[in-house]
Amino acid sequence: MSAILEAIFRRRSIRKYEEKPVPKDLLLQLLQAAMAGPSAHNGRPWEFVVITDEATMAKLRSHLKYGKHNAPAAIAVCYNPAIASSPSSKRWWVQDCAAALENMLIAAPGLGLGAVWIGIYPKASSVKLVRRILGLPPEVTPFGLVYTGFPAEEKPPRTQFEESRVHWEHF
Amino acid sequence: MSAILEAIFRRRSIRKYEEKPVPKDLLLQLLQAAMAGPSAHNGRPWEFVVITDEATMAKLRSHLKYGKHNAPAAIAVCYNPAIASSPSSKRWWVQDCAAALENMLIAAPGLGLGAVWIGIYPKASSVKLVRRILGLPPEVTPFGLVYTGFPAEEKPPRTQFEESRVHWEHF
Numbered sequence: 075m076s077a078i079l080e081a082i083f084r085r086r087s088i089r090k091y092e093e094k095p096v097p098k099d100l101l102l103q104l105l106q107a108a109m110a111g112p113s114a115h116n117g118r119p120w121e122f123v124v125i126t127d128e129a130t131m132a133k134l135r136s137h138l139k140y141g142k143h144n145a146p147a148a149i150a151v152c153y154n155p156a157i158a159s160s161p162s163s164k165r166w167w168v169q170d171c172a173a174a175l176e177n178m179l180i181a182a183p184g185l186g187l188g189a190v191w192i193g194i195y196p197k198a199s200s201v202k203l204v205r206r207i208l209g210l211p212p213e214v215t216p217f218g219l220v221y222t223g224f225p226a227e228e229k230p231p232r233t234q235f236e237e238s239r240v241h242w243e244h245f
Numbered sequence: 246m247s248a249i250l251e252a253i254f255r256r257r258s259i260r261k262y263e264e265k266p267v268p269k270d271l272l273l274q275l276l277q278a279a280m281a282g283p284s285a286h287n288g289r290p291w292e293f294v295v296i297t298d299e300a301t302m303a304k305l306r307s308h309l310k311y312g313k314h315n316a317p318a319a320i321a322v323c324y325n326p327a328i329a330s331s332p333s334s335k336r337w338w339v340q341d342c343a344a345a346l347e348n349m350l351i352a353a354p355g356l357g358l359g360a361v362w363i364g365i366y367p368k369a370s371s372v373k374l375v376r377r378i379l380g381l382p383p384e385v386t387p388f389g390l391v392y393t394g395f396p397a398e399e400k401p402p403r404t405q406f407e408e409s410r411v412h413w414e415h416f
Contacts, residue, residue, distance in 0.1 A: 082348055214398040240295060242294075244380045245292075
């Protein structure tokens, strides 16, 4: 199998973590991966909040139904229309942010980290909650979180390829 | 630099292609990458249409303002609520499809291919057009296209990391 497919297949949702902080250098590498992502008209409408503070992580865990995992760190991907360099970001920002987030998930195993995507937007209660916990101004929307840390569970690489999902030339 | 960051930095929007078909094996590898992507509650709400027929490609090129590139092939990522295995896909499908699409863009350079993301949803005119050209039933929504082929332009790997986009602990 090609090396790039192996790397992509290693992205698995990790929900158990070692009680060990994530070095800043690795967090910066995740952010480099995120910002290498594509965006409509290269609008790069994103900002990031890195959380390593245990009190903040505890707040996120206690309030987010699907964010209870013991990861020591999180990176919030946020949309800020004021810093987008293209007006088209208004239409495409969800996809831009999703690509940035997915890039971090793919990068994580190659850096020895586990990671999992915690969906926030468009669930209004989660948006409100994360905005409050992270101190985001009202014009900045939290799109999603990556929880990350050193994995305390192992999952085998996989694709979930299904031939029945593929149509050739026409639906 | 770590190998995984190098791989992620190689994803660049390629808009010039060789006049050479893409072997089916490589298209299948792109699809394996796509279906290795995460989705909310593992709903996998996606279907794919692979286009290599020159007449269909010509139709896409002539109608899509941002899809005029001479790629010999395209893969449409579509949302089909009827095959999603989780009701939560209704809320998260755009993000699920974006992650699948981004996986293909990251896989492409590692397979010797170039690729570029052509945004379709939520632009109503593009959705209608692609639905018609690919024969999608009304309940299936075309999310986006990957144009792909052997690259006829070279772009250096890059991140667009900007320190000013990163907040530590709090916005």
